[in-house]
Amino acid sequence: MTLEVVFGDEFDxxxxxxxxxxxxxxxxxxxxxxxFGPSWGDRMRIP
Structure with missing residues (x-):
């Protein structure tokens, strides 16, 4: 299952x-x- 990720019009x-x-x-x-949903953040590596 995938999530729909949208950006608000205010961000255009x-x-x-x-x-x-x-x-x-x-x-x-x-x-x-x-x-990957919200759990994807657990996989991020920020230098």
Whole structure:
């Protein structure tokens, strides 16, 4: 089962202002969150 991850309309302007690489990373992270759900955060490694 996958979760639907959506960004609110209020975020559109801020998202569009981000560099393309940051947008891509954010979308990739949202996709992973949709697949793994809230437990995905337990797997993250922050340097």
């Amino acid at each position: 302007g801020e998202f569009e202002a981000l560099p393309q690489t940051v947008q891509d990373e954010l979308l990739a992270s949202a996709k992973l969150l949709g697949v």
